[in-house]
Amino acid sequence: MWEARPPVDATCYQASAELSGFGSHVASEAVLGALPVGQNSPQQPPLGLYAEQLSGTAFTAPRATNQRSWLYRIAPSVGGSASEPLPSRLQADFSDAAAVAAPDPHRWRPLPLPTGAPVTFVEGLVTMCGAGGPALKEGVAIHLYSCNAPMLDTAFSNSDGDLLLVPQAGALHVVTEFGRMSVEPREVCVVPRGVRFAASPAAGSSGARGYVLETFGPHFRLPELGPIGANGLAEPRDFVYPHAWYEDRTCDFTVVTKLLGRLYATKRTHSVFDVVGWHGNYAPYKYDLRRFHAVNTVSVDHPDPSIFTVLTVPTNEPGVAAADFVIFPPRWLCAEGTFRPPYFHRNCMSEFMGLIDGVYDAKKGGKGGFEPGGCSYHGAGTPHGPDAAAVASASQADTSRPTKFDGGLAFMFETSALLRLTPFAADPSNGMLDTDYGACWEGLPRLFSSAGVANGSNGK
Numbered sequence: 001m002w003e004a005r006p007p008v009d010a011t012c013y014q015a016s017a018e019l020s021g022f023g024s025h026v027a028s029e030a031v032l033g034a035l036p037v038g039q040n041s042p043q044q045p046p047l048g049l050y051a052e053q054l055s056g057t058a059f060t061a062p063r064a065t066n067q068r069s070w071l072y073r074i075a076p077s078v079g080g081s082a083s084e085p086l087p088s089r090l091q092a093d094f095s096d097a098a099a100v101a102a103p104d105p106h107r108w109r110p111l112p113l114p115t116g117a118p119v120t121f122v123e124g125l126v127t128m129c130g131a132g133g134p135a136l137k138e139g140v141a142i143h144l145y146s147c148n149a150p151m152l153d154t155a156f157s158n159s160d161g162d163l164l165l166v167p168q169a170g171a172l173h174v175v176t177e178f179g180r181m182s183v184e185p186r187e188v189c190v191v192p193r194g195v196r197f198a199a200s201p202a203a204g205s206s207g208a209r210g211y212v213l214e215t216f217g218p219h220f221r222l223p224e225l226g227p228i229g230a231n232g233l234a235e236p237r238d239f240v241y242p243h244a245w246y247e248d249r250t251c252d253f254t255v256v257t258k259l260l261g262r263l264y265a266t267k268r269t270h271s272v273f274d275v276v277g278w279h280g281n282y283a284p285y286k287y288d289l290r291r292f293h294a295v296n297t298v299s300v301d302h303p304d305p306s307i308f309t310v311l312t313v314p315t316n317e318p319g320v321a322a323a324d325f326v327i328f329p330p331r332w333l334c335a336e337g338t339f340r341p342p343y344f345h346r347n348c349m350s351e352f353m354g355l356i357d358g359v360y361d362a363k364k365g366g367k368g369g370f371e372p373g374g375c376s377y378h379g380a381g382t383p384h385g386p387d388a389a390a391v392a393s394a395s396q397a398d399t400s401r402p403t404k405f406d407g408g409l410a411f412m413f414e415t416s417a418l419l420r421l422t423p424f425a426a427d428p429s430n431g432m433l434d435t436d437y438g439a440c441w442e443g444l445p446r447l448f449s450s451a452g453v454a455n456g457s458n459g460k
């Protein structure tokens, strides 16, 4: 077997530095000379490798959005036994017959980490909600994962859409065809449609848990910056691609594919993590949320959470997202004479929130409230906002000086779609659903007094 990470030399595409830059065309070799020069598909590729293209967009997509990579591998991906269906708790049918509308605010406690029998990342996935579907490439699904066992001799590939993984407890070791990434809480990674990968809890850990946003339509992109200017929010150079890494291993290997929401397994005789070199602009990547360059008000009022958008997926309507990934990062709050936490609102977009650690400043609820690892759902039009405890403290707080919010990291998957909950998510006996969530607004005091209103009580 070749040395997986040879020393860098001037003729090698593999630099010791990170392969970075959102949307970049990058190249990486685990063995010097694995990539052909000046063409993609030579009659005989270097080192006896097979050339294979992985398309992320239609061949004819405009250059600005076209994504593809060339992989140079020990064996082409074709082949394997006939696919067999596998059971799972994943779902891609969000029709009325298969999922339920939820007009009220919903909140869930964390999905427990598995104890006892081993559960891998794929086995530990469960769908919470979604809209649209993969068949016509429109909409989103939101899943949770909880696992305690590595994916050994197994790769997962999602034909339905891109997966944004948001670890909440425990790091995930992600082996992909393009190389390896370790992704810990406060970091995220994107595994695009069709990329084979294996995600495993860190060795020796008690397990890993997190959130997954699946988008059925176009790929993630960075949000426009508009009047913010050329810098700010998630900086392109902080998105990092893995270096090529491969194993040359004969074994009973299983490839699990998700297609139209169902899992299928096919058997191979060797590891599919056999890509010795690759180049292109279609590859998995990771991003450290701690590098987010937050922009906020320096005068009054609470800007809309879109100001903290990390990644977005557009619809055909300008400015309207099929999916936004938004974080609530540590930041200075300095708005004067302002109710600083999130306001009360009814949003035409649907909001699914998670908490990576600490607390969220709109929910002071405490134990039994919005817990790390928990999640909430406020669908389009559903009234929601700060809980009574958050209102009580923030409406009396001293706003003459800045305070730093560094108490935790929450995030939101926001979509213009109208989501439905899966039967699992809606089931009060799933052990996660907080059936008392609405009580957090019950203590809101009545402050208005008609006695204090001039000219009568109704403005006439």
Ligand SMILES: O=C(O)Cc1cc(O)ccc1O
Pocket: 302, 303, 304, 305, 341, 342, 343, 345, 347, 351, 362, 378, 384, 385, 412
């Ligand atoms: O509902 C929420 O907590 C998310 C949210 C945060 C915010 O700062 C403004 C609007 C909004 O929907």
Ligand SMILES: [Fe+2]
Pocket: 345, 347, 351, 378, 384
């Ligand atoms: Fe909201």
